[in-house]
Each structure stands twice: as C-alpha cells, then as structure tokens.
C-alpha cells in the first residue's frame with residue numbers, strides 16, 4: 355500500500371505560492387507516495403473548553419492526521435513566524451492532552467516567501483513546536499525559497515532547472531527519511 359502523507363499548507367490564499375510548492379513536491383515524488391491536503395480553513399479557534407467535547411471539525415482534523423504515515427508542512431512566514439491559521443490547526447490536533455495526533459510521525463518543513471528570508475524564521479519556530487509534539491523533522495536539506503515570477507505554477511510545474519534539481523534533492527532525502535522511520 356502507498357505511503358500516505360498529510361500535507362498542511364500554512365496559507366489560505368487561493369493562489370498561495372506555498373500550495374503551488376506543495377504540488378511541485380508531489381509531482382517530484384515516487385508513485386508509492388500519496389499526498390492528501392488537510393483542510394484547516396474551517397476550524398474554530400482553539401479553545402481549551404473544547405477538550406470536554408471536541409467539535410466535529412477538530413475531530414476530523416485529528417483523524418486525518420492520525421491516518422497519515424508522514425507529514426509535510428509547507429508554510430509562509432508571517433511577521434517572522436508561523437501563520438496563525440497553521441498554529442491554530444497544530445494546537446487543535448495536539449489536544450486534548452494525551453491524544454496528540456502528530457506523535458511519532460516523520461515529517462518535513464519547507465516554504466516559499468516573497469521576502470529574502472525564504473520562510474527561514476517561520477520554519478525555525480515551526481521546528482521548535484514540532485519537536486515538542488514528537489514529530490521527527492528532516493534536518494537537511496533546508497528548503498528556503500524566495501518567489502520569482504514564473505518560478506511555480508498552480509499545478510506545481512517548476513520554471514527553473516536549478517530549483518527543480520534542488521527540490522528533487524529534497525524529495526529524495528524526504529522519501530528516504532520517511533521510509534527509514536516506517537522501516538519500509
């Protein structure tokens with residue numbers, strides 16, 4: 355059976371560069387990997403009162419993450435950190451206490467921004483959160499991409515050979531990392 359990757363994109367924007375980047379990674383991945391984008395735009399804002407009786411959308415999020423073999427976070431940088439929508443989804447899936455849906459899964463963090471930091475600071479904060487949540491995050495290569503016109507299209511086609519090779523290198527390491535953790 356296929357290795358199932360839950361993809362969490364940290365932008366709700368219709369033409370999100372990060373969603374395009376997620377598609378690009380998917381295109382470069384082997385046929386035994388499948389990618390499911392996890393919906394985070396219809397979640398309530400996390401409230402600890404939920405823990406007594408978790409809302410259906412929050413349970414749905416937890417179930418989708420729990421069902422995945424591996425995780426892929428593709429996120430912009432908002433004000434030098436993690437976008438609130440993504441942090442909210444992570445907080446929801448990490449709770450109620452003792453039922454962290456991320457625990458023990460392999461994953462990776464990548465991103466693209468308009469600014470020259472290429473999401474480096476957002477990713478560093480996200481790595482901190484994910485290591486607390488017991489996700490084994492691929493250490494290298496880091497993927498910090500600055501958007502340029504024509505770099506990525508909505509289908510994930512990459513308009514630049516250097517970027518294509520670089521991303522293929524990331525995908526190869528990610529695939530090996532996931533298989534190592536799953537012992538496959």
Ligand code: FNR
Pocket residue numbers: 365366367369370371372373430431432433434435466467468469470471472473
């Ligand atoms: C940004 N942007 C941004 N870019 C960056 O490189 N570093 C940053 O700290 C920020 N901060 C920031 C805050 C907020 C609230 C917004 C809306 C934007 C710009 C960001 O890179 C750009 O909007 C990207 O297009 C966002 O990614 P998506 O939505 O295209 O995936």
